[in-house]
Amino acid sequence: MLDDEEGRDFDKSDNHNYEIERQLTEEFSLMREGSTTLLVPSESLQTKVPPRTPAFFNPAAKLSRDISTLVYSSFIRLNGCLFKKVPITLADAFSGVGARSIRVANEIPTVDKVILNDLNPVAITAAKKSAMTNGVEEKCLFSRKDVHVFLNERRSIKKERYVIVDLDPFGSPSPYADSLVRAVTDGGLISVTATDTAVLFGKYPKVCWRKYYSKPINCTYSNEIAVRILISFLGLIAGRMDLSIEPVFAHSHRHYSRVYVRVHVSSNEANKLVDNLGYITHCFDCGDRRCHPLVFPSPPPLSCCICGGGNNNDSKKKLSVAGPLWVKPIFSKQLISDILCIDGNNYGAKSDDFLNRVGGHAPAPEDHNSDPMLDNHKIGVSNSKGSLLSLSPSSDDSVQVPYQKYFRQIFQLLHTAGLELDDQPYYYTIDEVGSAMRTSPPPMNSILEQINQGGFRISRTSFRPTGFKTNASMEEIKKLL
Amino acid sequence: MLDDEEGRDFDKSDNHNYEIERQLTEEFSLMREGSTTLLVPSESLQTKVPPRTPAFFNPAAKLSRDISTLVYSSFIRLNGCLFKKVPITLADAFSGVGARSIRVANEIPTVDKVILNDLNPVAITAAKKSAMTNGVEEKCLFSRKDVHVFLNERRSIKKERYVIVDLDPFGSPSPYADSLVRAVTDGGLISVTATDTAVLFGKYPKVCWRKYYSKPINCTYSNEIAVRILISFLGLIAGRMDLSIEPVFAHSHRHYSRVYVRVHVSSNEANKLVDNLGYITHCFDCGDRRCHPLVFPSPPPLSCCICGGGNNNDSKKKLSVAGPLWVKPIFSKQLISDILCIDGNNYGAKSDDFLNRVGGHAPAPEDHNSDPMLDNHKIGVSNSKGSLLSLSPSSDDSVQVPYQKYFRQIFQLLHTAGLELDDQPYYYTIDEVGSAMRTSPPPMNSILEQINQGGFRISRTSFRPTGFKTNASMEEIKKLL
Numbered sequence: 001m002l003d004d005e006e007g008r009d010f011d012k013s014d015n016h017n018y019e020i021e022r023q024l025t026e027e028f029s030l031m032r033e034g035s036t037t038l039l040v041p042s043e044s045l046q047t048k049v050p051p052r053t054p055a056f057f058n059p060a061a062k063l064s065r066d067i068s069t070l071v072y073s074s075f076i077r078l079n080g081c082l083f084k085k086v087p088i089t090l091a092d093a094f095s096g097v098g099a100r101s102i103r104v105a106n107e108i109p110t111v112d113k114v115i116l117n118d119l120n121p122v123a124i125t126a127a128k129k130s131a132m133t134n135g136v137e138e139k140c141l142f143s144r145k146d147v148h149v150f151l152n153e154r155r156s157i158k159k160e161r162y163v164i165v166d167l168d169p170f171g172s173p174s175p176y177a178d179s180l181v182r183a184v185t186d187g188g189l190i191s192v193t194a195t196d197t198a199v200l201f202g203k204y205p206k207v208c209w210r211k212y213y214s215k216p217i218n219c220t221y222s223n224e225i226a227v228r229i230l231i232s233f234l235g236l237i238a239g240r241m242d243l244s245i246e247p248v249f250a251h252s253h254r255h256y257s258r259v260y261v262r263v264h265v266s267s268n269e270a271n272k273l274v275d276n277l278g279y280i281t282h283c284f285d286c287g288d289r290r291c292h293p294l295v296f297p298s299p300p301p302l303s304c305c306i307c308g309g310g311n312n313n314d315s316k317k318k319l320s321v322a323g324p325l326w327v328k329p330i331f332s333k334q335l336i337s338d339i340l341c342i343d344g345n346n347y348g349a350k351s352d353d354f355l356n357r358v359g360g361h362a363p364a365p366e367d368h369n370s371d372p373m374l375d376n377h378k379i380g381v382s383n384s385k386g387s388l389l390s391l392s393p394s395s396d397d398s399v400q401v402p403y404q405k406y407f408r409q410i411f412q413l414l415h416t417a418g419l420e421l422d423d424q425p426y427y428y429t430i431d432e433v434g435s436a437m438r439t440s441p442p443p444m445n446s447i448l449e450q451i452n453q454g455g456f457r458i459s460r461t462s463f464r465p466t467g468f469k470t471n472a473s474m475e476e477i478k479k480l481l
Numbered sequence: 482m483l484d485d486e487e488g489r490d491f492d493k494s495d496n497h498n499y500e501i502e503r504q505l506t507e508e509f510s511l512m513r514e515g516s517t518t519l520l521v522p523s524e525s526l527q528t529k530v531p532p533r534t535p536a537f538f539n540p541a542a543k544l545s546r547d548i549s550t551l552v553y554s555s556f557i558r559l560n561g562c563l564f565k566k567v568p569i570t571l572a573d574a575f576s577g578v579g580a581r582s583i584r585v586a587n588e589i590p591t592v593d594k595v596i597l598n599d600l601n602p603v604a605i606t607a608a609k610k611s612a613m614t615n616g617v618e619e620k621c622l623f624s625r626k627d628v629h630v631f632l633n634e635r636r637s638i639k640k641e642r643y644v645i646v647d648l649d650p651f652g653s654p655s656p657y658a659d660s661l662v663r664a665v666t667d668g669g670l671i672s673v674t675a676t677d678t679a680v681l682f683g684k685y686p687k688v689c690w691r692k693y694y695s696k697p698i699n700c701t702y703s704n705e706i707a708v709r710i711l712i713s714f715l716g717l718i719a720g721r722m723d724l725s726i727e728p729v730f731a732h733s734h735r736h737y738s739r740v741y742v743r744v745h746v747s748s749n750e751a752n753k754l755v756d757n758l759g760y761i762t763h764c765f766d767c768g769d770r771r772c773h774p775l776v777f778p779s780p781p782p783l784s785c786c787i788c789g790g791g792n793n794n795d796s797k798k799k800l801s802v803a804g805p806l807w808v809k810p811i812f813s814k815q816l817i818s819d820i821l822c823i824d825g826n827n828y829g830a831k832s833d834d835f836l837n838r839v840g841g842h843a844p845a846p847e848d849h850n851s852d853p854m855l856d857n858h859k860i861g862v863s864n865s866k867g868s869l870l871s872l873s874p875s876s877d878d879s880v881q882v883p884y885q886k887y888f889r890q891i892f893q894l895l896h897t898a899g900l901e902l903d904d905q906p907y908y909y910t911i912d913e914v915g916s917a918m919r920t921s922p923p924p925m926n927s928i929l930e931q932i933n934q935g936g937f938r939i940s941r942t943s944f945r946p947t948g949f950k951t952n953a954s955m956e957e958i959k960k961l962l
Contacts, residue, residue: 146633146634146636148629148633148660148663149630149633149634152627152629152630152633152660153627153630155627174721175721175722175723177721178659178660179629179633179659179660182629206752206755207752209755210720210721210751210752210754210755211720211721213694213717236694239691239692240655240656240658240691240692241656242656267688270691271687271688271691273691274687274690
């Protein structure tokens with residue numbers, strides 16, 4: 001365990017060492033997450049909104065960290081051979097107490113080096129102690145620099161960019177995105193968390209346009225729009241540096257959106273970014289939603305092609321436009337299959353292996369029922385022949401032990417994403433369909449079956465348990481049900 | 482003269498010191514520009530395209546450096562009181578041999594400190610020697626860092642951003658823009674040069690969209706569109722960091738576009754960026770051009786309101802769209818008046834004082850006739866009462882001494898900009914008007930007078946000597962002439 005040699009050696013220069021030690025002794029506790037022991041602020045385990053001092057730690061982000069560990073691990077399995085001549089490094093730009101990156105160091109043996117950066121000396125000292133507790137101190141470097149200096153220095157001084165870079169700031173990642181894409185190596189992976197949900201979900205469209213160069217809509221599928229705006233934004237930033245992007249995974253959970261994106265050095269591919277972007281028009285009158293290509297700066301249509309609703313101030317007939325946003329696939333099915341230990345052509349479930357990988361420990365109390373959206377979640381998808389597979393969780397999956405319910409949720413999230421029609425940037429909900437038909441919401445299974453029998457593609461969506469994706473329009477859905 | 486303490490002390494660590502000294506002795510020459518002596522590569526003074534090794538120096542960019550000195554100097558005179566508690570610093574992110582920044586150190590006494598950064602040890606050593614030659618070594622700091630580290634470190638470590646930051650890279654400034662706006666203090670000034678003219682002038686619209694988030698048009702006024710795209714782009718980058726921008730000056734000369742923009746810390750103002758942006762539609766059939774507000778992502782019109790030309794593939798009737806770009810004023814008339822020693826309400830000319838400021842030396846041979854666009858350039862503008870002032874250069878201005886012709890050109894550029902209708906983002910040329918009327922191009926004075934008498938606003942433009950700006954449409958212009 002070494003301080004980054006370029007960084008300030010705060011162990012020697014910081015006069016508050018004694019105070020830091022006192023805080024760590026009196027105000028921090030050890031807790032277990034995954035198969036890792038973490039030193040975290042005690043108060044963060046007791047309050048609903050974790051405090052920012054003496055250091056920030058959010059127990060509820062366990063799902064995000066569990067998925068990180070799975071995605072990083074699979075990414076290295078699938079692409080590690082590309083980085084044979086360099087060590088597999090992961091940089092955590094805002095590491096805090098190191099919850100994510102100490103877990104990576106401890107739980108992913110294929111990661112050679114983890115570099116944690118945070119300005120907060122208390123957080124970094126806690127992370128050091130966690131590294132020692134888990135015996136991974138030799139794998140870890142610690143740095144306390146301005147995030148931009150941290151992300152930019154490596155590429156220039158050591159001619160070595162990081163293989164994986166994580167960016168999980170307070171609020172919007174927008175101000176850091178440029179430095180982020182510069183920090184990652186060709187073919188490497190960036191993972192980004194955005195917690196400015198109100199902005200990305202359409203409450204402050206002007207701020208969203210300023211921060212992400214895109215207009216959101218506040219509607220039933222805002223969480224998917226948010227993720228696609230975030231990916232499009234990363235593509236716009238990368239393009240300026242002659243880099244192209246390739247989305248790998250994304251999810252939106254409670255108050256954050258999180259995306260995993262590969263970055264490739266290629267100005268030719270970067271020029272094709274425009275082909276991956278588009279607009280969504282959503283008619284708040286008839287519920288029709290459509291995707292339109294982006295022919296910059298040509299426009300999406302101004303009125304609904306079904307009911308004639310226009311994007312004027314007439315609130316009864318309103319066509320809203322979201323975008324530009326990423327309208328092409330956002331999930332690497334290969335990566336998801338790999339995570340689930342499932343052959344890409346034959347979806348199934350080997351939950352034992354999966355459970356071993358996320359660690360067989362009891363989750364924190366917050367984890368119980370942590371995401372009702374994902375609960376009681378059956379998988380449905382149209383297979384390549386067009387017939388419907390509707391899978392109840394198998395006996396392997398429907399583990400009855402309460403603390404394993406959480407792992408089933410992760411499994412279902414990934415499984416649904418693996419089967420999702422992610423080339424379609426929006427979904428419908430059963431409530432919307434019921435409302436459009438002026439009936440009670442139809443059962444999901446009946447919707448899946450009837451739309452599929454009508455000759456349309458259909459799948460569930462990982463973004464909402466009551467949502468489904470189909471290439472049928474709202475008009476066609478109503479006719480079929 | 483000190484190396485930046487955070488930088489590598491290349492004087493000691495670099496093994497090629499002897500080789501650098503040899504190069505400076507054998508391959509460099511002293512030359513004079515402004516009132517400053519510069520050590521520059523001899524070959525750059527002899528060839529048309531200056532070589533990049535052993536260091537880059539472009540004698541033809543003298544105009545750009547002369548204007549820089551004038552703008553920086555005036556900016557400090559007008560706003561220096563805002564920075565009373567901090568030294569007036571200028572950072573030159575890609576300093577090369579220091580032609581711009583050593584001139585600033587030598588010619589602007591109000592600048593307290595100049596910080597030069599370049600990775601090339603030969604260039605930086607030459608800059609050091611130039612600083613000593615001019616006796617300004619105490620005012621200069623030298624650094625040899627990656628440009629992003631250089632621009633980001635100051636704000637975090639010393640809590641002191643620069644008052645003025647210049648960015649003059651090879652090619653596009655786009656990849657560096659985020660670090661640039663972070664480096665400048667609240668209310669400070671950034672100056673940016675773009676030499677990727679083919680991209681900004683519309684030859685590669687896809688690359689322009691990727692680099693500047695805007696679509697250019699290849700047309701008669703592409704040079705003004707380029708400048709306005711560059712300003713809009715800086716606004717889009719600044720907005721993400723809760724910063725707003727205020728254009729101060731801009732010019733486009735030969736193969737570069739250059740803009741001067743103030744940066745303010747204000748997320749409220751940043752949210753208003755959209756009000757300053759818009760589209761230009763240009764009909765290649767009837768020559769009609771119009772400005773449209775940006776209501777993101779709402780569109781500009783799809784067909785010409787005059788002749789019905791649409792933006793389809795029919796080359797005969799073609800409506801092209803440029804934007805989003807900055808459609809509001811781009812010149813600080815106060816700053817230009819200050820430079821010209823002219824009261825803002827009473828345009829006139831005190832060329833003696835002006836000539837003293839840019840230095841009364843003979844320009845390099847390249848400077849003679851260096852910009853035919855600016856030659857024989859008379860000033861015309863509609864005053865606040867609507868009547869036309871058509872000013873021939875006064876006896877003071879029309880200096881007959883050949884080497885003073887160059888200063889008259891700068892004077893005319895600034896004078897025209899000071900009187901320009903810069904709230905209109907495009908201009909017409911007399912050739913276009915002649916072509917539209919199927920006659921030979923009408924004389925400029927006759928155009929200025931007749932359009933003004935028709936009740937329209939009209940001015941010359943600093944972007945082209947044969948161009949003029951008016952709120953009359955092409956149809957109205959044709960009727961009036």
